[in-house]
Amino acid sequence: MTPTLPSPGPTPPLPARIADWLAGRGWQLLPHQAAMLAVSGPGSGGAAPDGAASTLLIAPTGAGKTLAGFLPSLIDLCETPRAGLHTLYISPLRALAADMARNLDQPVAQMGLPIRIEARTGDTPQSRRRRQRIDPPHILLSTPESLAVMLSQPEAAQTFAPLKRVIVDEVHALAGTLRGDQLALCLARLRRLAPGLRVVGLSASVGAPQAIADYLDPAGTQILRAEAAPPPDLGILPAPPAPWAGGGGRHAVAAVLAAIRAHRQVIVFHNTRAQAELFFHALWLANDDNLPIALHHGSLDRATREKVEAAMAAGRLRAVVATGSLDLGLDWGAVDLVIQIGAPKNVKRLVQRIGRAGHRPDHVPKARLVPANRFEAIECHAALRAVAAGLLEPEPPRPGAREVLCQHILMTACAGPFDADALLAEARAAGPYVDLSRAEFDDCLSFCATGGYALRAYDRWQRLVCRDGLWRLRDPRSARDIRMNLGTITGREMTRVRARRGPDLGEIEEAFAATLRPGEHFLIGGQVVRFDALRETVAEVTPAPGRIPRIAVYSGGKFSTSATLCAEVAALLADPAPLDPDSRDWIALQGARSGLPGMGRLLIETFPLDGRPHLAVWGLAGRNAQQTLGLLLTQRMEEAGLGPLGFVASDHATLVWSVDPAPDPAALLSAQGLRAGLEGWLRGNALMKRTFRDVATVAGLLAPNRPGARKSGRQATFSSDILYDTLARHEPDHLMLRLTRVAAMRGLIDFERLEEMLARVAGRIEHRALDRLPPLIAPLLLEAGRVPIEGAGRARLEAAEAARLMAEAGLEENGLGEGGLGDRVPGKTGQA
Secondary structure, rough: OOOOOOOOOOOOOOOOHHHHHHOOOOOOOOOHEEEEHHHHOOOOOOOOOOOEEEEEOOOOOOOOHHHHHHHHHHHHHHOOOOOOOOOOEOOOOOOOOOHHHHHHHHHHHHOOOOOOOEEOOOOOOOOHHHHHHOOOEEEEEHHHHHHHHHOOOOOOOOHHOOOOOOEEEEHHOOOOOOOHHHHHHHHHHHHOOOOOOOOEEOOOOOOOHHHHHHHHOOOOEEEEEEOOOOOOEEEEOOOOOOOOOOOOOOOOOOHHHHHOOOOOEEEEEEEHHHHHHHHHHHHHOOOOOOOOEEEEOEEEEEEHHHHHHHHHOOOOOEEEEEEEHHHHOOOOOOOOEEEEEOOOHHHHHHHHHHHOOOOOEEEEEEEEHEEEHHHHHHHHHHHHHHHOOOOOOOOOOOOOHHHHHHHHHHHHHHHHOOOOHHHHHHHHHHHHHHOOHHHHHHHHHHHHHOOOOOHHHHHHOOEEEEOOOOEEEEOOOOHHHHOOOOOOOOOOOEEEEEOOOOOOOEEHHHHHHOOOOOOOOEEEOOEEEEEEEEEEEEEEEEEEEOOOOOOOOOOOOOOOOHHHEEEEEEEHHHHHOOOOHHHHHHHHHHHOOOOOOOOOOEEEEEEEOOOOEEEEEEOOOHHHHHHHHHHHHHHHHHHOOOOEEEEEEOOOOEHHHHHHHHHHHHHHHHHHHHHHHHHHHHHHHHHHHHHHHHHHHHHHHOOOOOOEOOOHHHHHHHHHHHHHHHHHOOOOOOOOHHHHHHHHHHOOOOOHHHHHHHHHOOOOOEEEEEOOOOOHHHHHHEEEEEEEOHHHHHHHHHHHHHHHHHHHHOOOOHHHOOOOOHHHOOOOOOOO
């Protein structure tokens, strides 16, 4: 990354208290910190030299981005003490906001600055939230969800009028998401409530800077780049060979323990909560030295997470096994090694995790990757190459989700009456909504007012009325319900887990809890517990060390490998020289027996296995797209009478097995045929109802959280299913159904990635008809996640098996075949 810092003139002098504090630590402002102060500090006029009202700072992790973001605020408050809210800090994670509060409190106290700093998240006590609305601190640290709740209050205009600065940390993690859409609309509202407001975005992992700049403020955002950091110390952790399949990485437990012993503090990242639980449990059982290690993920109890965070900050832990809950921003200076178990699937995610080690400007981050299976050895090398080359996934511009706009309209009504034209203009000032049409806005407003044509007769969805040209809540009491359901994180319903006569341990998915029987054991927080009983929405458990546990399944599943990393995998398959000898030999064997997958063509392999024809398609399109390809291929094969029996998908290939072989596999992969199949599949698929529930919850049609009660997941699903069926029958063009389809297409289905794959290969399909299993596809047969197809093929197999059994019993030769068995065996009712 080349330095692109402007030359805005001399940096304003620092107040004595701040200058003395920096000098006492031997610190000097880095160039990007000085540049940020010059363009947005006191005396800069509140705008950069080019007139931009906002700034995006891209700087390596550990390079002092946070100080750069907060220093103008500290100087302004030091030179001009005042009451009221001055700076609002927004973080994607509650833990990051809490960590930032701790990191700011100490220097502010040491400098003796008259500045009050507080956090406002879902964990903040209700009494403090009420007080903050009337008497806010100078610096408030929050999240997008909590900001939306604050803006929904009648006092919002008074609370935010003095606001001078907003700092959005890890902005790349929000842009392009529903949470990012929500934040962008809230920023637009803040600009109206606080004219002259300056917004600052901070990030170390930006693939498309201009896209992030436009997200922050489409009216103009200046981009500052810090100087490039020294390259990190990266490599593969020496460990025994990975297994052919699986994602746990438990083969490397001894090697990971050795690395922990050799370093001060280590973070061991896993991609999923379930795998983190399993790995921590295995690590703990092998920890003969009793090294202090802990587990951290989002489903653990908040008090447990905070205890782990405090212990790491104080240096009392040698290692923590974590998931994405620790990806961003936590400042633990003693961490000198990061270990990533399994392929990271995303370059930016890996860069963020690497940055947790050596979190200082003068330190070189150190990270080691552990492939969880043989193919991930290739993926891990691909990730290391991408980081070294600075290849970060770009942030493509995406229109703002209209279900989020619906929620924002309701949120605005909670604060007081509003003018529709003014709200439309305000929404268009938000980056993701600059192209919002009047018709689209009116569609959302009409939905918020009446629920739509099919629901307007129901009183509960009559929420807004227009009087004297202003829209307002029909019943002001509904504001409480709306506020309780603000936010865009839907997920699955969770059940609290509590030790009998003990503390909360965390939570598991309600669907998993429903499968537990008293006496069964499962893992949570790295310990084995026995399930005793389900009391309302709490699962009561008893510690049961040494027992064999079931594994709790958490939503989110596996990440899908990014297009950037898929391209790097293809490059390594074409030139495997950088890989380890085993991987090179494996790829060479694949090339000798079949062909090698590539980005510029589609490799299809057909071969027999266990007496069944198999078909493999190497799309290199990511897990979600490859999974969708499996669903559509089997549907087309069913229509062609080939009798598909099932499929399994990875990030790079889809494998289908059937009764009959496909005479022309390429014909199954026409873009028009796949899209037509998708349309029919979507109409009757349960995925649409699941997606509808999420969309309708964000838009405010469903309200799972109500005062004094929470619907169970089963109750909420029942309600949303009834609504979906009602709308599909009476108003198929209802806004919620249209938005559901959009969400499904860009979510788990990822059809855009599938279409991109078809466009990329442009009809260049290479079909290899083989007489044996090809080497690269073999591990896919060992993977979990096989999807059986209940169609004509399975019926044909059952009929053939029934005929074989009847013949073996001699029933056919005695005239008892051809479906007559049910009529001739006493006690049967005609069903074979």
